[in-house]
Amino acid sequence: MRTRIMRHRRMVTVWMTTGSAAFLAAVALTASPSAESRLGQTSGQAAAPVAPRPADVDSFRTTIEPIFMRDRGGTMPGYAACVMCHTWQTSLRFDLETPATDAGWTAEQSRMNFEMITQLVNTGTPENSWLLLKPLEPKAGGLGHTGGTFWQSRDDPEYQTVLKWIRSLPADRYVQAPAPRVDFEFFRSCVQPVFANPREGQIKCSNCHGGGLIGFAPVPRDGRTTWNEKEAQEAFRVISRLIVAGNPVQSRFLLKPLHPDGGGSYAHNGPRRWQNRNDTEWQMLAAWVRGEKKGTSCS
Numbered sequence: 409m410r411t412r413i414m415r416h417r418r419m420v421t422v423w424m425t426t427g428s429a430a431f432l433a434a435v436a437l438t439a440s441p442s443a444e445s446r447l448g449q450t451s452g453q454a455a456a457p458v459a460p461r462p463a464d465v466d467s468f469r470t471t472i473e474p475i476f477m478r479d480r481g482g483t484m485p486g487y488a489a490c491v492m493c494h495t496w497q498t499s500l501r502f503d504l505e506t507p508a509t510d511a512g513w514t515a516e517q518s519r520m521n522f523e524m525i526t527q528l529v530n531t532g533t534p535e536n537s538w539l540l541l542k543p544l545e546p547k548a549g550g551l552g553h554t555g556g557t558f559w560q561s562r563d564d565p566e567y568q569t570v571l572k573w574i575r576s577l578p579a580d581r582y583v584q585a586p587a588p589r590v591d592f593e594f595f596r597s598c599v600q601p602v603f604a605n606p607r608e609g610q611i612k613c614s615n616c617h618g619g620g621l622i623g624f625a626p627v628p629r630d631g632r633t634t635w636n637e638k639e640a641q642e643a644f645r646v647i648s649r650l651i652v653a654g655n656p657v658q659s660r661f662l663l664k665p666l667h668p669d670g671g672g673s674y675a676h677n678g679p680r681r682w683q684n685r686n687d688t689e690w691q692m693l694a695a696w697v698r699g700e701k702k703g704t705s706c707s
């Protein structure tokens with residue numbers, strides 16, 4: 409299994425670097441209209457971490473980890489095993505250990521996976537757990553997921569298994585702190601201009617992020633230079649998936665165009681707009697993600 413995962417990883421990396429432009433164009437915009445209201449349920453844990461109950465780790469190992477490992481017959485979004493992408497997408501919270509053996513994770517690795525996964529579940533309102541909403545079809549209430557749709561509806565047996573497991577955890581243990589509201593007005597006035605105004609020697613975000621699943625920067629239609637309400641709302645829904653409200657350093661929007669030496673992602677097939685987090689524009693966007701910036705004033 410290990411060699412297969414390593415090979416798969418390479419394949420996914422190749423896919424990411426060579427096939428992604430086609431992928432961007434091919435996948436339709438699927439973020440759900442209600443995504444905004446649920447944005448960033450999982451910005452942090454309310455309570456101080458407590459040692460997990462061994463029985464919870466055991467049930468995680470026997471019922472949930474096999475779902476992450478399951479071969480789905482392909483390497484493309486919606487067909488690849490969760491482990492293929494989620495062992496190396498380092499800027500994500502959903503970051504599984506690389507399985508130690510063919511049989512899967514060791515008990516210690518499972519414990520680490522468990523601690524990680526509890527940031528993506530919400531035992532207060534289990535249905536709102538990101539672990540359930542990401543792989544779920546947006547029309548069925550899912551958030552939209554660059555890794556693809558795995559569950560067409562809430563009736564999917566895997567969805568049900570995960571939901572049941574989340575409900576089996578102590579209800580008050582893995583409750584996520586309420587996330588701040590990220591303001592749409594500020595997005596329109598101060599964030600969208602970032603997509604249209606490249607820095608010297610760089611190309612616009614809109615050139616590559618004009619449509620598809622990560623199309624947060626659609627080009628305004630009908631020769632307009634600014635976005636209308638509908639276009640802005642669509643863009644906001646897409647970007648909402650790529651930020652974690654309240655948590656700029658786990659927000660892909662703020663990591664992908666940030667230089668790796670300054671704390672950004674290792675890979676982005678586009679420009680590095682910010683050298684480090686001291687960049688005033690990065691600071692402004694981070695404040696917006698924390699819910700501190702509202703309205704139309706960008707300073």
Ligand code: HEC
Nearest residue numbers: 485488489490493500501502538539542543553554555558
């Ligand atoms: C082809 C690669 C790929 C596959 C396969 C994949 N994902 Fe993802 N996943 C991503 C990417 C990229 C992101 C970040 C962008 C986004 O949130 O849509 C992500 C984000 C997530 C998140 C949110 C993580 C966070 O930090 O907020 C969850 C939860 C998730 N995926 C669950 C799954 C599950 C469960 C599976 C398997 C059923 C899976 N993914 C399969 C690529 C993948």
Ligand code: HEC
Nearest residue numbers: 428554611612613616622660661664665675676677678681
């Ligand atoms: C030359 C084309 C190009 C440009 C210009 C570009 N990007 Fe990208 N971007 C990509 C590609 C391709 C991907 C998917 C593969 C990857 O993650 O690198 C991507 C991925 C991303 C992601 C992660 C999406 C996800 O679902 O995980 C974010 C966020 C992002 N870009 C932000 C930006 C921002 C902001 C700008 C403008 C400052 C920008 N990009 C400019 C090509 C580009």
